[in-house]
Amino acid sequence: MSEHVQIPNNINELVASHQELTLFFNAMDEVFFSVDMINFKVIQISSGCEKLYGHKASEFLKNNRLWFELIHPDDKHLLDGEEEVLQRGEKVSKQYRIIRKDKSVRWVENKVLPCLDETGRLIRVDGITRDITESKEAEEKHMQSDAWYRQIVESAQEGIWTIDENEKTNFVNKKMADILGYSADEMMGKELYDFMDEEGKAYAIACMERRRRGSKENLDIRYKTKAGEDVWANISANPIIDETGKYKGALAMVTDITQRKLDEEAIKKSEANLRTIFDNTDSSYILFDADMKILSFNALADRYSIQQNGKQLEVGTHARDYFTAERWSLIKEMLDRVAKGETVSYEVSYQRGDRTTQWNNVRWLAVKDKNNQNWGFILANKDITETKTAALERERITADLIQHIKDLEQFTYIISHNLRAPVANIIGLSEMLMEEDLDQAEKQEVVERISLSIKNMDTVIQDLNQILQARELTNEKKEKIYFLDLVNAIKTSINNTVVGKKIQFNCQFDVDSIFSIRSYLYSILYNLSSNSIKYCKAGVSPVITIESHQLKNKIELRFKDNGKGIDLLKNASELFGLYKRFDTTTEGKGMGLFMVKTQVEAIGGTIKVKSKLGEGTEFVMLFAV
Missing domain, CATH: 3.30.450.20 (PAS domain)
Structure with missing residues (x-):
């Protein structure tokens, strides 16, 4: 009796267990199924099929070929040979697309386990099908992204080179391989230093030590191509560090700069040549x-x-x-x-x-x-000193020739007038002495007149000699001359006159000295001072003002008095002429201003005059520094 009771209890437990498994499988999104391979009939399928395929379980149980009909036409070939594999007792796993009832397409993964009887015959298969659309789409996107990045890497105009922690090459793009004349496969596994000479290797080892310490660098490095030629590259190198902070290698972006280096070298040579010319x-x-x-x-x-x-x-x-x-x-x-x-x-x-x-x-x-x-x-x-000196010398010679011509004209005038008159007198008086009827008193008068004519002629000759001496180039050396010293020397030489006429000298020397010939400057200032005193206004104490100023590369010397002044409208053209006098109330020969101008020009200066009657006279002289 107990045995009969026991059997129903086991059956009930099995039924309950089966129901629990069915509930579990039906609650899953995956589709669980079993197929009778003897009769090729679906004997069980979980309700997840409706969510995945859009068809109910009853439809699969009714139509044994429905699952095959739902496979995407382009993927049905993937199931070819599947039964043979199962017949051998091997499991099958496939990924393919299905077309749902609503015509949407999904990716599924189907895993099937074979069940063989004791004779090895395939009697049933059990399997699970799950929706892998999201993971497949993600994989597709990743593949597309990977392809996109690879395309970028392979089409990049820069070489891309990565090495592992042992400095061995683990990736190069085509551009990098082309730079060194290798194929990418030839470079794989080779050390970084295999592409350098000994000098470059020593430099690279030092760089890699810095890279291991996390240093990023931009460097110019010389490599050796497969053909043994030098190639220069600019590399931007970065260390590769894993999530634990451990050094795993390095990445370099490499640009061929060989032509740039050649151009730079050519420019350096050209610059050196130009600099040589530039500096010489x-x-x-x-x-x-x-x-x-x-x-x-x-x-x-x-x-x-x-x-x-x-x-x-x-x-x-x-x-x-x-x-x-x-x-x-x-x-x-x-x-x-x-x-x-x-x-x-x-x-x-x-x-x-x-x-x-x-x-x-x-x-x-x-x-x-x-x-x-x-x-x-x-x-x-x-x-241009040599050229300028020669030009100035030519100008000086020309000016001297012009002046000599003027002097000759002046001398001709002097000879024809100032010398001719006393000579004619002497000749006439000599003829008178030859007359026999002259008494002693008359002879004595003739002799005295002859003597006077001779003295006049001697005075003219002395004047001519003085002029010639002033025009000649002196052997006297130039020296530093202080203007105040010259003025003091002149005041000393005419001290009695200065005191007697209460002469006042006002000096303002912005430039205190000049490099010139002392005797000439003394004579110039002495003659001007002498003229100022000689032609002062009656009842007015002479005031002489002497100033010096710096004008660019010239020294300006101004000499001014408060004397009678000169009528320049009438006498300007003859002011510096020989024996030219414009005030006959005072004795003189008309030599002073002629000598001043002669000596100013002899030391390379120029002289101009400003004057009005009754207002005094100012002489402005310019001398080269």
Whole structure:
């Protein structure tokens, strides 16, 4: 009795267990199924089939071929040979697309386990089908992304090179392989150093040590191609660090810069050649930017700056640092003209340490870019002392010749008038002495007249000799002469007159000295002072004002008095003529102003006069520094 009771209990348990499994499988999204392979009939399928396929379980149980009909036509070939595999007792796993009842397409993974009887015959298969659409789409996107990135990597104009922690190559793109003349496969597994010479290897080892410490760098490195040629590359190198902070290798973006290096080398050689020419030309050059800051200069320009300004040139300094405020104001005006396309050229001079004068020709030029916009300026400075000295010498010789011609004309006048008269007198009086009827008293008068004529003739000859001496080039050396010393010497020599006539000398020397011939300057100031005293106004104490000023490369000397003055409208053309007198109330020969002008010009100066009757006279002399 108990056995009969026991059996139904086991059956009930099995039924309950089956129901529990059915409930579990039906609750899952996956589709569980069993197929009778003897009768090719679906004997069981979970309700998840409706969610996955859109068809109910009853439809699969009714139509044994429904599951096959739902496979995407393009994927049905994937099931070819599946039964043979199952017949061998091997499991099958396939991924393919299905077409749901609503015509939508889904990806599924189907895993099937075979069940064989004791004879090895396939009697049933059990399987599970699950929806893998999302993972498949993600995989597809990843593959597309991977393909996209690979396309970028392979089509990149830069080489891409990665190495592992042992400096062995584990990836290169086509561009990288092309740079070194290898195929990508040939480079795989090779050490980084296999593509360098010994010098490059030593440099790279030091770089890789920094990379292991996490350093990122941008470097220029020389490699060896497969053909043994040098190739220069710029690399941007970055370490590869894993999530634990461990060094796993390095990534480099590589650009072939061989041509750039060759161009740079050619430019360096060209620059060296140009610099050699630049530094050995006979002109100095300074290149300024548009803001007048120094960009470059040659050695001669630096030497000129030291000589003229006592300052070395420095790149980046402003041009105004090398000029006085007054000079810089003029320079700015010239730069405005140069910026408008004008080339400004002028001559300057300065005194060397040995007291000789150096002349320079200065040119300012504008530098324009391809759009004709002002990019900067060039200052060119050339020593033209030899040429200028020769030109000045020619001018001096020409001036001397002109003056000698004038002197000859003057001498001819003197000889024809001043000498001819006493000579004629002497001849006439000598003939009178030959007459026999002259008494002693008459003879004595004739002799006295002959003596007077001889003295007059001697005076004229002495004047001529003085003029010739003033015109001759003196052997006297130039020296530094202080103006105040000259004035004091003159005041001493005419001290009695100064005291007697209460003469006042007012001196204001902005420039206290000049480099010239002492005797000439003394004579010039003495003659002017003598004339001022001689032709002073009656009842008025003479006031003599002497001033000196610096005018660029000239020294201006002004001599002014408060005397009678000269009528220049009437006498200007003959003012400095020999034996020309304009005031007969005082004794004189008309030699003073002639000698002043002669001596001023003899030491390279010029003289002009300003005067009005009753207001005094002012002489303005200019001398080269």
